[in-house]
Amino acid sequence: MKRSTKSSKPAPAKAAASKAVTPKTTKPKLAMRASGSDQDSHASDGQSVGLNTADIDRQLLSLLARRVELTRQELQSAKETGTPWELWQMHQAAVSQATRLSAELQLQPERAAEWIKHVVSLSYESSHVSEPIAYLGPIYSYSYLAAAKHFGLSAPLVPVATIAAVFDELIRAQSTYGVVPIENSTDGRVIDTLGMFARLPIKICGEVLLPVHHCLLGRCPRAEIVEIYSKPQAMSQCRGWLSKHVPDARLIEISSTAAAARLAVEKPGAAAVASREAGIHHGLQIIDENIEDNQNNVTRFAIIGNKESSPTGSDKTSLMFQLRHQPGALAEAMVAFQKAKLNLTWIESFPLADHPREYLFFVELEGHIHTKNVATALEELRRQTLRLEVLGSYPKATD
Numbered sequence: 001m002k003r004s005t006k007s008s009k010p011a012p013a014k015a016a017a018s019k020a021v022t023p024k025t026t027k028p029k030l031a032m033r034a035s036g037s038d039q040d041s042h043a044s045d046g047q048s049v050g051l052n053t054a055d056i057d058r059q060l061l062s063l064l065a066r067r068v069e070l071t072r073q074e075l076q077s078a079k080e081t082g083t084p085w086e087l088w089q090m091h092q093a094a095v096s097q098a099t100r101l102s103a104e105l106q107l108q109p110e111r112a113a114e115w116i117k118h119v120v121s122l123s124y125e126s127s128h129v130s131e132p133i134a135y136l137g138p139i140y141s142y143s144y145l146a147a148a149k150h151f152g153l154s155a156p157l158v159p160v161a162t163i164a165a166v167f168d169e170l171i172r173a174q175s176t177y178g179v180v181p182i183e184n185s186t187d188g189r190v191i192d193t194l195g196m197f198a199r200l201p202i203k204i205c206g207e208v209l210l211p212v213h214h215c216l217l218g219r220c221p222r223a224e225i226v227e228i229y230s231k232p233q234a235m236s237q238c239r240g241w242l243s244k245h246v247p248d249a250r251l252i253e254i255s256s257t258a259a260a261a262r263l264a265v266e267k268p269g270a271a272a273v274a275s276r277e278a279g280i281h282h283g284l285q286i287i288d289e290n291i292e293d294n295q296n297n298v299t300r301f302a303i304i305g306n307k308e309s310s311p312t313g314s315d316k317t318s319l320m321f322q323l324r325h326q327p328g329a330l331a332e333a334m335v336a337f338q339k340a341k342l343n344l345t346w347i348e349s350f351p352l353a354d355h356p357r358e359y360l361f362f363v364e365l366e367g368h369i370h371t372k373n374v375a376t377a378l379e380e381l382r383r384q385t386l387r388l389e390v391l392g393s394y395p396k397a398t399d
Contacts, residue, residue: 067119092309094120110398114149121152131176132158134169140278141258146208146301147179161255163192167200170304177305179208183346185298186237189362193302194350197320197391198360204318204392206303213297214238214257216246216288217279218264218271225249225287229260230273238273240293246271300397309394315368316345318391321381325358333361333384340377342367360387369393 098116102109133151136143137159147157158175160166169175181190214234218225225246228235232253235242242251249271254260260272261282271287272278279286302318309315323329337344346364351357367374369390382388 064119064122068122096312117150117152118154119152121154132156132169132174133177133179134158134160134166134175135179136160136163136166136181136256138256138258138262140261140275140281141256142210142212142275142299143179143181143301144258145275145277146181146210146299149210150179150206150208150301150303151177163190164196167196167202167304170202170306171200177205177303177307178202179301179303181299182207182302183300184212184233184237185296186292186294187233189348189350190233191350194348194362197362198350198352201320201389201391202304203306203308204302204394205305205307205309206394207316207397208301208303209397210299210301211297212237212292212299213276213290214273214292215276215279215286216271216291217261217274217282217284218287219285220269220271222246222271222287224269225271226269227252227267228271228273229254229263231255231257231260234260234273237292237294237297241291242273245288245291303394309392311368311370311393312395314396315393316364316366316396317369317374317393319363319365319378319381320360320387320389320391321363321385322352322358322360322387323385325355329384330361333381336377336380336384337363337365339380340373342373342377366396367393 094116095113098112099109101107102112105112133147133155135141135147135157138144139159141159144157144159147155151157158169160169163180166175166178166180170178180193180196182193183189214230214237216222216228222245226249228242228246228249229252230238234257235251235253242249254263257272257274258278258281261274261278261284264270264272264284265282272284273291276286276289278284321333323333334344343366344363345366346362348362349359350362351359365374365377369375369378370393374393378388378390
């Protein structure tokens with residue numbers, strides 16, 4: 001059955017963290033919009049002397065409680081008036097507001113956006129909004145960490161067993177969004193994800209960049225480890241370190257890093273390659289950390305769901321197309337992007353299951369589908385392709 005919710009315009013809030021950055025103001029201002037009116041809390045200068053962390057925490061929690069209550073009121077008002085309310089709109093508007101305010105509050109834009117995402121997730125959790133987000137589980141897998149980074153820790157995250165199951169959740173309308181890995185800076189494309197897009201071209205409405213730092217986790221000293229469990233991709237990203245430091249341990253590939261951490265708890269002499277968070281969750285010792293061979297190891301995740309993102313001025317568009325199997329077909333297709341002066345950021349070929357030596361091409365380019373040059377390029381490309389799927393336009397992610 002489909003789980004859905006209603007929404008109206010979100011209630012943006014100035015980050016209360018400004019107290020710690022600009023001590024000249026006694027209490028942080030909270031700019032909130034409810035039923036079309038602005039409500040600001042003001043305080044006189046000169047009262048901040050002597051504030052300690054407990055005082056600031058009290059103000060933060062008070063403002064957070066007000067933010068949650070305002071969201072609840074807006075949800076109730078939307079329900080009574082039949083006004084559409086979508087988590088995606090609330091999420092985007094709040095993040096945009098936090099990014100705009102970051103300069104004024106002397107905060108890093110990425111940090112401000114991260115904080116407000118968690119606040120928004122608390123608001124819709126407390127308001128009983130149910131727009132489930134499927135991810136490749138279990139909890140504390142890297143897909144979980146990416147989902148929490150994008151939607152907030154209190155978002156309604158739903159673990160599933162495979163990447164295919166994430167897509168299936170959306171097709172069956174059991175989840176509103178999904179989070180799937182699409183590319184790793186060490187291993188390249190994630191074949192399972194591209195294969196699912198080839199079968200079920202669900203829209204991409206966002207992306208997450210997650211720096212991936214692997215840890216060796218266990219309950220015994222490194223010298224006593226006889227087996228190491230992890231996901232194939234994680235093993236691959238640490239293979240040099242593992243061969244040097246635990247050369248006699250047997251490497252056993254399983255479905256997820258978080259499941260590997262669970263096995264390291266249960267089996268004597270076992271260890272896991274997984275995230276620090278997975279180790280903490282399972283009560284494991286962090287035997288070694290940052291064991292990935294590439295210290296700039298980053299995995300890019302796609303946020304999938306049939307939602308459209310408005311242009312932000314810093315967007316990318318994902319495409320999937322099939323060309324005629326003839327000489328020069330790909331070169332001619334690339335001309336369409338060249339004429340429109342579009343910068344391609346990613347291109348991958350993927351073999352068609354039923355047609356040997358024929359391929360689908362996955363392409364990402366800078367720009368939004370609603371801008372003139374992208375629309376012109378797509379119009380020309382459509383004339384040259386046997387199949388063209390615009391997977392989506394969405395804001396470019398930052399670390």
